[in-house]
Every structure is written in structure tokens, then in C-alpha cells.
Amino acid sequence: MREFDEQPLPFLLDEAPTAAAVGGKQPSYIADHRQRLRARFMAGGPDAIPDYEMLELVLFRAIPRRDVKPLARALMDRFGDFNRVITASEARLRDISGVGDAVIVELKIVAAAARRMARAKVMKTHALSGWDALLDYCHTTMAHHEIEQFRVLYLDRKNVLIGDEQQAQGTVDHVPVYPREVAKRALELNASALILVHNHPSGDPTPSQADIDMTNRINAACDALGITLHDHLIIGKSTELSFRAEGYL
Numbered sequence: 001m002r003e004f005d006e007q008p009l010p011f012l013l014d015e016a017p018t019a020a021a022v023g024g025k026q027p028s029y030i031a032d033h034r035q036r037l038r039a040r041f042m043a044g045g046p047d048a049i050p051d052y053e054m055l056e057l058v059l060f061r062a063i064p065r066r067d068v069k070p071l072a073r074a075l076m077d078r079f080g081d082f083n084r085v086i087t088a089s090e091a092r093l094r095d096i097s098g099v100g101d102a103v104i105v106e107l108k109i110v111a112a113a114a115r116r117m118a119r120a121k122v123m124k125t126h127a128l129s130g131w132d133a134l135l136d137y138c139h140t141t142m143a144h145h146e147i148e149q150f151r152v153l154y155l156d157r158k159n160v161l162i163g164d165e166q167q168a169q170g171t172v173d174h175v176p177v178y179p180r181e182v183a184k185r186a187l188e189l190n191a192s193a194l195i196l197v198h199n200h201p202s203g204d205p206t207p208s209q210a211d212i213d214m215t216n217r218i219n220a221a222c223d224a225l226g227i228t229l230h231d232h233l234i235i236g237k238s239t240e241l242s243f244r245a246e247g248y249l
Helices: 028-044 051-062 069-079 082-087 090-094 101-120 131-142 179-188 209-224
Strands: 149-155 161-169 193-199 228-235 240-242
Touching: 028 051, 051 069, 051 082, 051 101, 069 082, 069 090, 082 101, 090 101, 101 131, 131 149, 131 193, 131 228, 131 240, 149 179, 161 179, 179 193, 179 209, 193 209, 209 228
Parallel strands: 193 228
Antiparallel strands: 149 161, 149 193, 228 240
């Protein structure tokens, strides 16, 4: 029904100070642009439009009566690509003129939906045989975070993923991890194996000596309890490093 089309959110709308509406109505050129962009997206899918236009589609909901192209361009210029925009911190997003509560909520909804879809593909599945999907999930969840995050994937005796938990969050180049807590949580979940995952905000997945030492401590704690450490993945911006594949485990 038309009365539900682009209903206002409970925030201040029209945050971008461009192309003011007349009499509260959307200027016709903006309405035409939105209609054409939506039609192009529906006809060709996400591959038919560049990142900044995908971002415009998201911003349409937050800012229903103004031209959002300048704001989409400003966000792309600041953060680099669509993924980095939707995963940027609230504080950094607010640094951009025109970004307020409504915009931030829409961006975070999209980011959360992407994470949930990626997670649904790997939970309760065989982690080792679905390795590509697991890597996709790790990149979706962690690759664009601005601080280090450490997650543990818990597997049962058939290597089915039964748990995915963030254990710690740190700074831009360090995250505190406690091997005892990792092993304790594995016992609580009755897990038989683990995969460790953390990100490097710098984009370079090369492990530090601290990463190697921490992995060895967790491996020793797991080994004492009969729990297998399958791998430790370091997620960079566009690639990842496997401790197992590189001979660290």
C-alpha cells in the first residue's frame, strides 16, 4: 500500500543538507532518480550498480526527501568501500556531515543482516568441508572492524559448528586472550575441537610473535583436555592467513 512507502523513522530525517524539499514533498528529479536506481537494481541485481549507488539505496530509507548522492559519495570517500561504510564505528560515522541517528540505524541494520546471513550458512554445518563458507563468514563478520576482535568457533566430535562466540575485543593492534577461559568455555559447550579467529585492522594477516605465543598457549591448554585446535585464522582486509596451512600449528 502506498501509505506505507518510505514512512518516516522515529529520528530526525533529511539529515543531509542538500536539495531541500518544497512544501515537504520530494522534488521530482529526486523521485525520478530513486525510481530509476531501484529499477536498475531490481533488473540487474547488486552487480549492476557500483558501491556508492548501493549505499544510496540504503540511505533512501533514512533520508526520504533529499538528494542522498552527495552523502553517499562523502561516506565512500572517507571509508573506501560499501563494507567499510556499514561496519564503521558510530563515532566515525558521525564525523560525516549529514549523518545522524536515522542513517546510522539503517547502516547498522544492513551490517547485521549481512552477518546473520553469513552465519546461517555455517552454523550446524560441517566446518571443515564447508571451509569456503566459513571463511566468507569470518570476513563478513571481522574484516572491516577498526579494532582487533577475537572469536572462537566451537565444533562437536563430528566437526559440526555448534558455537561462535566473541571472546575478547581490544585495540587497533592488540586483543587480550585468556587460554583458560577459551578451554573452560569449550568444556561448557561439550566441544571437541576449536577454530580460533581474529582480525588485523591493518589489513595484513601476518601473525605477530604475540599471536604465535598465544596460539601455542591455547593449543597446550586444549591438548591437556583432549580438545583439538584445528586452526587459527587471522583475517585481513581481503585475505586471511591459516596457522595450519603456514606451519604454525
